[in-house]
Amino acid sequence: MMKSDFWYRFFKNKMAVAGGIVVIALFVVSFLAPWIAPYDPNEIDLVHVLEPPSADHLFGTDQLGRDVLSRMIWGSRISLKVGFVATGIAIVIGAILGALAGYYGRWTDSVVMRFVDIMLCFPSFFLILAVIAILEPSIWNIMIVIGLTGWMGITRLVRADFITLKERDFVHAARAIGASDIRIIFRHILPNAMASMLVAATLGVAGAILTESALSFLGIGVQPPTPSWGNILTAGKDNIDIAWWLSLYPGLAILITVLGYNLLGEGIRDSLDPRLRS
């Protein structure tokens, strides 16, 4: 497939472009957080506690008088970090296991796919909570655990790609000139399976951000005072009958972010192969 075809189809898909813009905007906001946040996100101001949105505090203040907008801007860094690290872990595990299962087949395949089936039996949120209960809830533990419970779908995708790709001529050619299995897997087949991995990764980032926000909301995720969209919403729940702005804006940020990644992911998939379009 021609590269220019991809970009042509991608830019014709308005939803995908919108998703891409959201994702880029988030990167910009989180990199520029120290400069664009109007206040220090942890600056306590007990004179201005739980103030509704105003010109001074565009999204209002929380129960300690901290500026909600500034906390959300800094919180975008957490979402970005969790989304990418967790997905990265899932991709590495999924790619390796999927490649082994698809390439070697037979008992390797049975063992890996059985393992996938077993992992899928656990409600992933239960597994994450159980591990977090044992380890300390910290941002690193959360990223690792979300990654460790999210690789099964990627394994299946990579395996399916490998099963079709390993019978292609270029693989036979590589084997004929004496390339090792490792080399065939990583240098010849895996690059051809990148497309579906890229789509899965984009959608995976969205899922990881949702999971992190739910964990932080429940108080088992990113720990205060570090601001995260999920733990601002906890304050929203505690002040549900007086401070709607604490509940509304962070949730909206999560919604738009996740929507952006989803649209981008689906857009990439449709542009890579228009036949897959659902």
Added chain:
Amino acid sequence: MIPLLVGITIICFAVIHLAPGSPTDLQTDLNPRVSAEAKERLRALYNLDKPIYEQYILWLKKLAVLDLGESFSPDHRPVIDKITERLPVTITINALSMMLIIIVAIPIGVLSAVHRDTLFDRITAIFVFVGFAVPTFWLALLLMILFGVNLGWLPISGIRSLNFEYLPPWQASWDVIKHLILPVLLSAFGGLAGLSRYMRSNMLEVIRQDYITTARAKGLSERIVIYKHALRNALLPVITILGLSVPTLIGGSVIFETIFAIPGMGQLFYMSVMSRDYPVVMGILFIGAILTLVGNLIADVSYAVADPRIRVS
């Protein structure tokens, strides 16, 4: 089925071994939040002083008679009792959401496939995309603010009012229904989006088949073609999808039961995580996996019942 069951027990066992009290775990020895007493009881409960294979066998023997140990909370009750008394609430709510998903999502999916690229189809597409992206706990907060705080129509916590005992039967059942509306609606929300989208693409797939063209060619009305010939085949894979959605629903119960203060298994799980009541956490992890396994089994059996081709092979 059996290998899956064995696998589930191994994963649970591995998670237990992350817990403090295992002799190799130096880091948790330094953890002030875990008392010496808790460590001692964990050691006794899981036989942590024995070799690892022996620990596993001993633990399996207990598991076989559903002995999940005693809770660390002050009541010291058997874990299995604490779980079984809360299980009915969780299963009821999940079954109701599942029914809601089926009743609403299937017609939506079929209609948007049949009326492809109409206004209705576009609106559903937007609903589906938002449904995938919305954090449901946030939606729960917003609906609590709207219906509970501002309008005062629906209660926002528990499954019955304080004066429940004194209400006449019909008011009492209305009271329970009112308490369940928001939790059921919200736990169904994600599934609604997923299934209606799935149903739509299934239906589009089926409509393209040759036998549909045949049905049209022999002059059957469009209604019979769609609802008799196409729908029945498009419905089949839905059974599998419903089976696969069981772990998501069960996992979601932690969030909804915590937000709405519903005394179910999810809330117990959350409270046990917060108070580091390891035996209960492990018990619920195990039971959750078993429930998923049962859900998948039911899906497999119903698929065989619904599709004669599966039975033959």
